[in-house]
Amino acid sequence: MTAPGDAPLITLTWTDHVTGRQGHLVVDRLVRGVSSGGLRMREGCTVEEVAGLARGMTMKEALHYDPEGRYIPLGGAKGGIDCDPRDPEAYGVLVRYLRAVRPYVESVWATGEDLGLSQDVVDRAMAEAGLVSSIQAVYPLLDDEAAARRRLVDAFAVEVDGIGLDELAGGCGVAESVLAALDREGVPYAGTRVAVQGLGTMGGATARFLARAGLTVVAVADVKGTIADPRGLDVDALLAARDAYGTVDRGALRPTDRELDADAWLSTDAEVLVPAAVSYAIDTDNQAGIRARWIVEAANMPVLPEAEQLLAARGVTVLPDVVVNSGTNAWWWWTLFGDIGPDPDEAFTHIRRSMRTLIDRTLARAEADGSTPREAAHAIVADRLPVIAERYGRYR
Known part of the structure; x- marks a missing residue:
């Protein structure tokens, strides 16, 4: 196997x-x-x-x-x-x-x-x-291809506050991962500060859900640089001022919003960092400036393995991408196969419940094994792949 x-x-x-x-x-x-x-x-x-x-x-x-x-x-x-x-x-x-x-x-x-x-x-x-x-x-x-395809088409047509449900699904999962980690440590949402790299589909939706949960988004970064305000950014205004690539129109900034260099989000005074843009964003050099307690990988492979080892050694927890950003993919299939319908409340409820269960299981396994959350996620996968292969085969 x-x-x-x-x-x-x-x-x-x-x-x-x-x-x-x-x-x-x-x-x-x-x-x-x-x-x-x-x-x-x-x-x-x-x-x-x-x-x-x-x-x-x-x-x-x-x-x-x-x-x-x-x-x-x-x-x-x-x-x-x-x-x-x-x-x-x-x-x-x-x-x-x-x-x-x-x-x-x-x-x-x-x-x-x-x-x-x-x-x-x-x-x-x-x-x-x-x-x-x-x-x-x-x-x-699919059991009923026509019905399944219609469900997905209908789901992609749904908008919440002018943003497509398909764009919000992944960010909902990332945000719930953050909230689940905070809950396990007994950290209140109010007063918890967040910095997000990338304000595209994933990063923008994550910032939106975290702000609505009561966390303070103090910095966001796009290709032009970092926008920061230690008292909290107007996330909705920034989302409304994005172009198709997640770049914010600087004309929409408030007088209190500061424009900093592209890497300033990394060293922002915040408890949570959410890299939601490119891979390999955090390396062995720039990790030294990180002051956050949690790094939540909304992007794929944003933290290099060597950097993660150094971060773990000084008490920074990295919640891995394979767990954190998996809600987007799962939402497609939950909808297509019929576990949920094309309804935003049903979708968000299912995503939140599933992601919270997954984060709790991963962190509990890490605590039990004395490992990192990534190693714990790998161990869970290693347990499940043989079960899936036994039931469905490798190729058929």
Whole structure:
């Protein structure tokens, strides 16, 4: 029986004949013949990065395994394109990549938005590439495909305060992870300060839910730098002033809001840091300036392993990405398979309950084993993968 650290099942690299840009696809594991994981686009994306993300998807799927649920976890996969999404050539590269990997999307890889790509752009490119849907590989597993697809379409049409439910689902899960960690330590929400790197889909929604829970968001960072106010930022105003890439219009800032350099969020005087933008944001050098008690990984792989060791040695707890940001993926499948309907209250209730259970289980395992939360999450996955494989097989 395999473990998450074993070699992936499929690894491929594609080179665009027009621009020379490269794209990658890694299928780490199949369950019932299908894998799940988003497609990202960023300058410098490598096959090693995509492989790590695919392995993380295997873990996220296994962590949400519920033998009583309608949603049965899939295998893990990930796609990545080495291109700046703002490049004028980016959309053409995306369409040609999807044409090249079309057989995988049709049969084994269910995908969706990730860093640098929104779901509407992915959907448009899928159609242009001749594909039915980004998740069509899952359709043969559904009891009632038409009803399931309608549920998901209806869910994507739901807006809460002008923000799509699909954008809010992941941030709800991240925020609940923060709240669960605070509750375990008996830390009150009022007076707890938060700094968020990235105000896109995940970071923006996380900041929104935390502010509504009573925490004080004192800093947010985007590509232009860090916006800070020790008394608390107006999160709703900042969200309303974002562009499609999560960059805030500085004209919307209040006189008390300070503009700092891009890395200032790291050393902000805050109890919680939420890296919600790029991978590898926290390394062995910049970790030394972190004063927070918790780092909650809303982004994929934002803390380098060596940095995490140094942080743990001085009492900083890193809640790992495979747990914290897994709510987005799970929400898609809970909705599609029918565990929940296209209703925001039902969705948020289910996400909060599931994520709180998962955080509590992970932290309890870490305490029992004397390990880090990441090591505890890996141990839980190692227990579950053989159970899933025994029930569903490795490939079929």
